[in-house]
Amino acid sequence: MNHPLKLNGAQTLAHTLVNCGIDTCFANPGTSEMHMVASFDTVTQLRPVLCLFEGVVTGAADGYGRIAGRPAATLLHLGPGLANGLANLHNARRAATPIVNIVGDHATYHQQYDAPLASDIVGFARPVSAWICESKSSKTVAADAARAVQAARRAPGGIATLILPADTAWNPADRAASALQDIPAARVDTTTIDQIAQLLTNGKKTAILMRGTALHTDGQEAAGRIQVKTGVRLLSDTFAPRSECGAGRVAIERIPYFAEQIVATLAGLEQIILVGSKPPVTFFAYPGKPSWGAPEGCEFSYLAQPHEDSVQALQDLAEAVGASRESVPRISLQLPEMPEGAFNAVSIAQVIARLTPENAIFADEGGTSSGPMNTRMARARPWTHLPLTGGSIGQGLPLAVGAALAAPDRKVISTHGDGGAAYTLQALWTMAREKLDVTVVIFANRSYAILNIELKRVGAIGAGPRALSMLDLHNPELSWTKIASGMGVEATRATTCAEFASQYESAMKQRGPRLIEAIIEPLSI
């Protein structure tokens, strides 16, 4: 096994990832990945980031990919390691984030024995992966890795899962592979552009509904010009993976969460142009209420599908409607007053909007507390919004880890419900270990607050004390200051507006991880 001058499969894989532009590997390895781990000392351009749970690994890779616009790698331990990461891979799939999973497996010749850790890794990977490959030989690992990166980067971005049997990592290999050429996003044809341009002048009440890269700066600019010229409304999907928000940006209405709010937002629209998005539907079904959000008769047309180049399509459409030189109005800076009195999600949002420096990234999983955040932050200093895209709670803290590594010069804020934060609280440890500049605000209302609302909305009959106890986190109360401190993160508790403002201001002025546990009552919605 000693070929000190020759690379093994793991080393060719690590070199190949670097050749393909990957510089970060979120890892929770085990025995079958030890040669990949050893390669981190040989291939020093690939930075390993240890996480104590795989849901943190995959959520961090999602946060990294959304901010960097290119994939991070993950390193996961066989089927169960991948399984622990699946929920946040579900969210990442919904975000169309590029991620390259490296999943170790038993050596090829060991698989016949069905040892305890053996499982159907491909089966676990299939529901979340755009691309799956099991490497069969150390000689093919490098080429497989290059294809994995290409697959992950393919528009709109996807999850590529490469399964690496231990012997394909430790056996001698030839050389690393070069990056394969990117497969560019498909350009929308001129016929479609012209058809949509005609729709914009047919006099109907129209909105453009955007998701994906359309909501990055260039897409917003083009959409803003079209709006000035045609009067079309600009809408954003409720859970668009990444949006640029706040002062200096183009104003775009985000579709709200609850069914009747969606209906009210879309009321009167006669046609909706989809740009990387789908027709709006409710998040859940409710007995006797429609799932469909648009008014009856409202017509949908696709300017760009998710795999197509939305930004180019918007720019082409601006040209087609004669809007390419329009001057676009911007959101003006308007900070809320410092709150006094009641301490709740609304006053917290005011403090955050007032004190957060510009270009902060919000890894937002506030649940019921996110509504006030979004309205209070509307005219705050420019910020980037990363919401929960797939509805699987426990994403916010890992997302913040990844975002902070992708943008070390930007402040990252994770506004988080307490119920969801408990899922992947191990992310706090990685924040401490990597000294990440993340401020976590826990909305500690000691409940799955959204479920208390949903319980009524779905008309659940006969719910009594036992049912309500399933939604209540008071017994016992989680102490987020103790938990964070136990994970190495400095933490404080706020029970008034003044305490919160003082703690948040200090967090904004220092670098490194901080947690503020805001003790509030659930909002009544």
Next chain:
Amino acid sequence: MNHPLKLNGAQTLAHTLVNCGIDTCFANPGTSEMHMVASFDTVTQLRPVLCLFEGVVTGAADGYGRIAGRPAATLLHLGPGLANGLANLHNARRAATPIVNIVGDHATYHQQYDAPLASDIVGFARPVSAWICESKSSKTVAADAARAVQAARRAPGGIATLILPADTAWNPADRAASALQDIPAARVDTTTIDQIAQLLTNGKKTAILMRGTALHTDGQEAAGRIQVKTGVRLLSDTFAPRSECGAGRVAIERIPYFAEQIVATLAGLEQIILVGSKPPVTFFAYPGKPSWGAPEGCEFSYLAQPHEDSVQALQDLAEAVGASRESVPRISLQLPEMPEGAFNAVSIAQVIARLTPENAIFADEGGTSSGPMNTRMARARPWTHLPLTGGSIGQGLPLAVGAALAAPDRKVISTHGDGGAAYTLQALWTMAREKLDVTVVIFANRSYAILNIELKRVGAIGAGPRALSMLDLHNPELSWTKIASGMGVEATRATTCAEFASQYESAMKQRGPRLIEAIIEPLSI
């Protein structure tokens, strides 16, 4: 939607579970499961136990099933909720534990919209499930549930996953279903019994290797009689789901973990009789070392496959070899002295062996620290061993939750490595909430200690400081006392034998959850 006198689908399901002998439902529900949650107030014989993460839900169901010998239910929130529980379902599958998963899904008519939480639930379920069904109508939910329980109970026990669209829960239904008859374990035919009986008298060096119910009391007794009569060695699988151990039991050698230890244990054997087990192989492959544990030429014969009745087969075999009236020698009680001096996994094991009351249940995920536990506990007061069956770490704490609920009058001890405990630490909260009589001992060596050993054993070339940092949990150090306290569990830290003995003794004398963080150095193995 108001049919107050008529049951809805969720209520018929809950009643059916009770009719089929299920009394406990470990739950982490969301909006789509609200009607199941509401049913907990109608169907009060079904006890809901809230867990803050689905890996706790499924691991607890495993612990419950291994001790109770019958399934608990789980309640999980769509595909991602199931996904978070898959790693411990993998362990439960390896343990052949009966479990009935109820996985909520979007209403049938909502599924066409591919809302954010939609995913391939069947795809997630397939690698771990023995039985899967998607209910299509509220009218069939009860019958589906009865079949799910029957499938889970079918020998040797398996995971049944019932997917419950929200409208099949909330729509009106007819009535609950009765329990279906159990499908009994297959009885081993007399030809096989006679053939194995002949093997036991052919003069070859022979062992009986057992797993599953063979290691419960009756199976051990029958095996002990066969041993007295024939001189056969009695072996246990390394990770048998549940074994009765300690004073008063039949002595059975457990096959060790590492390859060379397996080879040494099996050296000289010419034939091995398998009872609910498979031929022993190494847990992982190692370069240049065999995966197969038995000596060359050693022959394997099956007395009973996992789906067959191992206990009956052993009793029939005892009869066939004329051993049915043999008197079986028992392990005599012999408690270790109280340790002095070095504080490590060995001295901890001595204290635990000396002070643990009889009939304790050990939910054991000690990793490198488990070896000393098993040797020091060999002649301790009788105890039940629940190890990590599938190698997916993060099982011990949830397993303890389930075991404590299945056997509220027995002390449950969870001896746990710190790396693994970090995966599912939310189990501590449920221990506090349900006031479970669990003592957690964290072997806080601040490392993935097993991986430091495995790194060398797999011959990973070129591992340096970055690789080693991936196995090290010192930066920052987790404080288990703070984390446990933050979850509502009383916790203390021990740094000497005397401190540990005092804390452990007090934990044994009181009821309710306790955590002891034992600060030790990793063992050198």
